[in-house]
Amino acid sequence: MSAIPSGKSSPERPGLEAIAVKGWLRANKWLFLRRLSQLGILALFLLGPWAGIWIVKGNLSSSLTLKTLPLTDPYVLLQSLAAGHFPYRTALIGAAIVAAFYFLVGGRVYCSWVCPVNLISDAAAWARRRLGLKSGHAPDANTRYWLLAGTLIAAGATGSLAWEWVNPVSILHRGLFFGFGLGGFVLLGVFLYDLLLAPRGWCGHVCPMGAFYSLLGRFALLRVSAARRNDCNDCMDCFRVCPEPQVIRPALKQVGQQSPIIDTGNCTLCGRCADVCSKNVFQITHRFNQRSES
Amino acid sequence: MNSIAGAAGAGCLMALGVGLYARQASALPSQALRPPGARGEAQFLSACIRCGLCVRDCPYNTLKLATLGSSVATGTPYFEARAIPCEMCDDIPCVKACPTGALDRELSDISKARMGLAVLTDHETCLNFLGLRCDVCYRVCPVIDKAITLEIVHNPRSDRHAMLLPTVHSDYCTGCGKCEKSCVLPVAAIKVYPIKLAKGKLPEHYRKGWEEKAKAGGSLIGDQIKLPVRGLEETAP
Numbered sequence: 001m002s003a004i005p006s007g008k009s010s011p012e013r014p015g016l017e018a019i020a021v022k023g024w025l026r027a028n029k030w031l032f033l034r035r036l037s038q039l040g041i042l043a044l045f046l047l048g049p050w051a052g053i054w055i056v057k058g059n060l061s062s063s064l065t066l067k068t069l070p071l072t073d074p075y076v077l078l079q080s081l082a083a084g085h086f087p088y089r090t091a092l093i094g095a096a097i098v099a100a101f102y103f104l105v106g107g108r109v110y111c112s113w114v115c116p117v118n119l120i121s122d123a124a125a126w127a128r129r130r131l132g133l134k135s136g137h138a139p140d141a142n143t144r145y146w147l148l149a150g151t152l153i154a155a156g157a158t159g160s161l162a163w164e165w166v167n168p169v170s171i172l173h174r175g176l177f178f179g180f181g182l183g184g185f186v187l188l189g190v191f192l193y194d195l196l197l198a199p200r201g202w203c204g205h206v207c208p209m210g211a212f213y214s215l216l217g218r219f220a221l222l223r224v225s226a227a228r229r230n231d232c233n234d235c236m237d238c239f240r241v242c243p244e245p246q247v248i249r250p251a252l253k254q255v256g257q258q259s260p261i262i263d264t265g266n267c268t269l270c271g272r273c274a275d276v277c278s279k280n281v282f283q284i285t286h287r288f289n290q291r292s293e294s
Numbered sequence: 295m296n297s298i299a300g301a302a303g304a305g306c307l308m309a310l311g312v313g314l315y316a317r318q319a320s321a322l323p324s325q326a327l328r329p330p331g332a333r334g335e336a337q338f339l340s341a342c343i344r345c346g347l348c349v350r351d352c353p354y355n356t357l358k359l360a361t362l363g364s365s366v367a368t369g370t371p372y373f374e375a376r377a378i379p380c381e382m383c384d385d386i387p388c389v390k391a392c393p394t395g396a397l398d399r400e401l402s403d404i405s406k407a408r409m410g411l412a413v414l415t416d417h418e419t420c421l422n423f424l425g426l427r428c429d430v431c432y433r434v435c436p437v438i439d440k441a442i443t444l445e446i447v448h449n450p451r452s453d454r455h456a457m458l459l460p461t462v463h464s465d466y467c468t469g470c471g472k473c474e475k476s477c478v479l480p481v482a483a484i485k486v487y488p489i490k491l492a493k494g495k496l497p498e499h500y501r502k503g504w505e506e507k508a509k510a511g512g513s514l515i516g517d518q519i520k521l522p523v524r525g526l527e528e529t530a531p
Contacts, residue, residue, distance in 0.1 A: 059346055
């Protein structure tokens with residue numbers, strides 16, 4: 001049916017086949033929405049300091065929306081608790097709201113739809129593909145969980161939010177509104193690390209914040225499903241764009257599971273697999289949708 | 295197994311590095327002052343989540359967040375008195391904005407704030423010490439005549455003038471920094487330091503006789519024999 005022979009694609013430019021089949025817009029739908037969400041949230045925060053329109057104050061660590069809604073990052077607050085401080089109710093309520101949201105929707109939705117560092121690591125992954133870089137080796141994917149534990153222990157041992165001294169997520173988001181200082185080098189480091197040393201290294205293997213949200217979203221409702229997996233033509237494009245490629249195989253190839261649902265907290269629900277698939281194998285759905293069409 | 299050990303090693307090593315860095319850098323430099331109501335530095339560092347809401351609600355742009363590379367803990371709020379001092383708002387908006395309690399809401403009266411303590415560090419350049427009547431630090435003090443007083447002292451150089459020496463009293467000084475900001479010298483002679491740096495401490499067992507006497511309502515050792523003054527008959531009144 002398709003003019004392009006199936007099963008062929010270029011490793012440098014995954015998604016070409018999907019663009020040819022579905023059109024550019026539908027082959028970039030989720031990416032577009034995701035950028036809209038990331039940049040929209042940044043814009044909301046920037047409206048205050050840049051234009052004097054104060055819809056949101058603060059930063060991702062803790063903010064106040066329309067002078068009423070407190071939102072606090074539960075991981076940052078957890079560090080504060082580990083450091084031995086019991087916070088005021090405002091912060092607790094804010095953290096509870098955020099935690100409940102990601103618990104239901106999917107923890108790492110934060111990583112791909114909100115976190116500003118995603119723009120950096122996506123840029124690095126994109127550059128890596130286009131330049132055809134094969135160098136480097138990402139650390140074990142469990143490194144992040146050890147680091148998560150380590151940051152909490154460090155908080156307890158030093159009595160301060162140790163990780164927040166260097167946390168690239170906080171540094172980037174805070175830097176945009178309050179100044180970077182040397183923090184820019186940390187961000188450059190993340191980019192170069194992902195580009196040269198470790199493919200998808202930071203967000204997928206190191207970041208303790210990502211690890212925290214992985215755990216938080218373990219039983220979340222939203223999931224990606226390889227519903228039309230029988231149509232898969234093994235072009236590998238989804239593996240090439242996925243920030244956590246190991247999560248695809250069990251659902252797509254029925255390795256160790258029958259369900260088409262990618263049921264892991266590690267999937268960031270970025271939807272890029274759905275974008276680049278010319279066969280529309282993937283869809284974003286809820287975790288109870290076990291149907292697999294063929 | 296190997297990879298798990300590697301991951302554990304890498305994770306722990308990074309956490310350890312960060313922990314050591316945080317520990318080493320947790321001393322507040324002498325010219326950085328915390329906002330009003332800030333808890334002691336150690337507790338403050340465990341409570342502040344670096345959100346900048348206090349900075350946003352400061353109407354005078356006094357507060358700023360430290361950036362990586364400055365000697366103040368990354369992301370925590372501070373101000374430098376010589377740049378922009380604290381204006382001591384009556385409603386203390388920065389404290390109200392803090393979601394975690396790093397700034398203590400128990401502070402409801404700004405005159406009870408203790409952001410630091412002003413110290414007239416340089417007696418050699420302070421104009422009042424040179425015998426002039428500058429008085430600017432005294433005049434701008436929001437707690438004038440309590441936090442800073444002018445103490446009249448004989449000027450031994452001219453032997454016929456007085457010096458009016460600005461004198462800070464820690465019972466009243468809030469550490470707002472208006473004095474440091476306003477000092478007319480190119481480099482301020484009066485500076486605000488974190489209290490830990492500025493204050494000395496008497497040994498626990500010290501008692502001041504005049505205070506004990508006032509407390510007891512009279513001398514603790516009873517009336518003393520009045521001894522005659524000898525050898526000073528010439529000058530005695």
